[in-house]
Amino acid sequence: xxxxxxxxxxxxxxxxxxxxxxxxxxxxTGSVGLIAIFLxxxxxxxxxxxxxxxxxxxxxxxAGTVMFFNSAIGIGLSIAAxxxxxxxxxxxxxxxxxxxxxxxxxxxxxISLAVVAGSLAFLDDLAMLLGASxxxxxxxxxxxxxxxxxxxxxxxxxVLSALLRSVGDARGAMFVTLSSGFVTAVLDPILIxxxxxxxxxxxxxxxxxxxxxxxxxxxxxxxxxxxxGKPEISEAVSDTVDLFxxxxxxxxxxxxxxxxxxxxxxxxxxxxxGAVAGFAIVGRIIPVAFGALFALxxxxxxxxxxxxxxxxxxxxxxIVKDSLLLIVVYTLAAWALLFxxxxxLVEFFNAEGDSASLVFFFCTFAAAGFLFNAALFVTNAVFxxxxxxxxxxxxxxxxxxxxxxPFTIAGAYFYQANGVLAGQAIGGVVFAFLAQYVCWRTIEKxxxxxxxxx
Numbered sequence: 001x002x003x004x005x006x007x008x009x010x011x012x013x014x015x016x017x018x019x020x021x022x023x024x025x026x027x028x029t030g031s032v033g034l035i036a037i038f039l040x041x042x043x044x045x046x047x048x049x050x051x052x053x054x055x056x057x058x059x060x061x062x063a064g065t066v067m068f069f070n071s072a073i074g075i076g077l078s079i080a081a082x083x084x085x086x087x088x089x090x091x092x093x094x095x096x097x098x099x100x101x102x103x104x105x106x107x108x109x110x111i112s113l114a115v116v117a118g119s120l121a122f123l124d125d126l127a128m129l130l131g132a133s134x135x136x137x138x139x140x141x142x143x144x145x146x147x148x149x150x151x152x153x154x155x156x157x158x159v160l161s162a163l164l165r166s167v168g169d170a171r172g173a174m175f176v177t178l179s180s181g182f183v184t185a186v187l188d189p190i191l192i193x194x195x196x197x198x199x200x201x202x203x204x205x206x207x208x209x210x211x212x213x214x215x216x217x218x219x220x221x222x223x224x225x226x227x228x229g230k231p232e233i234s235e236a237v238s239d240t241v242d243l244f245x246x247x248x249x250x251x252x253x254x255x256x257x258x259x260x261x262x263x264x265x266x267x268x269x270x271x272x273x274g275a276v277a278g279f280a281i282v283g284r285i286i287p288v289a290f291g292a293l294f295a296l297x298x299x300x301x302x303x304x305x306x307x308x309x310x311x312x313x314x315x316x317x318x319i320v321k322d323s324l325l326l327i328v329v330y331t332l333a334a335w336a337l338l339f340x341x342x343x344x345l346v347e348f349f350n351a352e353g354d355s356a357s358l359v360f361f362f363c364t365f366a367a368a369g370f371l372f373n374a375a376l377f378v379t380n381a382v383f384x385x386x387x388x389x390x391x392x393x394x395x396x397x398x399x400x401x402x403x404x405x406p407f408t409i410a411g412a413y414f415y416q417a418n419g420v421l422a423g424q425a426i427g428g429v430v431f432a433f434l435a436q437y438v439c440w441r442t443i444e445k446x447x448x449x450x451x452x453x454x
């Protein structure tokens with residue numbers, strides 16, 4: 001089935017055809033690339049664990065939490081770029097969409113450079129605030145001082161991938177992330193073991209993989225889609241304002257997640273490096289097991305954006321329902337698989353004591369909490385693409401504070417490290433339901449307003 005387009009307009013492919021098919025195709029291709037990266041991180045921690053130094057595994061956990069803050073900035077900028085460009089494609093304004101592509105890349109580069117310059121001065125304080133000390137602190141800072149300066153490359157790759165999704169090129173976006181996974185998979189064992197570089201090798205491999213992602217992303221964006229438009233001075237201010245209307249709350253929204261994780265790892269630190277190492281292992285299992293749900297939140301955004309731009313509200317509602325159905329089916333299947341594989345996972349990472357206990361507890365109980373986390377991901381995508389990113393920010397920060405702090409404190413008091421994981425899972429339930437309620441009311445409100453104005 002095809003749809004005619006006006007001269008000079010891009011085909012808004014998400015505004016026709018099966019909504020479930022669009023959700024599945026975008027999610028599956030997105031998840032392939034994401035899971036490839038997560039599998040490499042998974043293997044990365046495995047390689048580090050084979051060195052037999054518990055402080056190294058704990059250092060990866062601390063470093064990952066700090067870097068998550070940087071990644072959150074990139075996610076927020078990519079959300080803004082994707083939402084704004086997809087909406088203009090849905091409106092049939094190809095020239096404006098291409099111009100916004102260039103502006104989003106310029107702005108994201110400038111912001112990421114500023115964040116790097118500011119964060120390098122505080123890496124020591126951040127790592128110590130999380131609970132790192134002694135040799136663990138030394139390893140953590142060594143890793144961070146190599147990887148953090150490459151943040152502009154990571155942010156650029158995120159934005160490029162999001163821009164490709166906004167035009168419906170799920171395969172191109174997948175290749176961007178797959179390139180990183182391939183490069184890291186090849187370099188990690190060579191640098192860590194072949195050149196005996198240990199944690200330094202893991203850091204260097206990460207930097208190289210980010211550079212490769214940017215190269216692949218630019219190649220596909222320019223050669224295949226010719227999406228780089230010339231910025232226009234007369235439109236620069238309005239384009240920048242349009243991006244920042246979504247980018248500012250989206251960045252604040254995504255910072256909430258690492259902020260919540262920082263609190264959790266600080267809670268874990270009171271139970272020793274074994275608990276922190278166990279949390280690092282769980283942190284690598286989660287994206288591999290639930291990679292499709294991470295991909296879903298990014299995949300569904302452009303679909304919503306194009307249909308909102310075209311004012312197709314019946315399809316918009318169907319997209320949200322299809323996404324929630326996919327979440328339920330996928331989460332239950334992944335949880336069952338984790339339950340069956342928990343012992344091999346513990347053996348794979350050489351986990352013992354508190355580390356092993358955390359992995360067992362997550363696979364048996366806490367993994368179910370992703371049913372509600374993923375539902376919140378989807379509502380965030382809806383709010384961001386409908387022009388209400390402030391709602392995403394409020395719900396994410398509510399989840400990271402009121403839905404995390406009191407629950408994890410209580411969990412730690414009664415059940416130690418396992419209780420922290422339990423508290424995190426339970427705290428997300430209330431906010432997931434509240435977000436869904438507001439989501440559907442917002443869709444209906446916008447539908448009435450737009451139809452009344454038509």
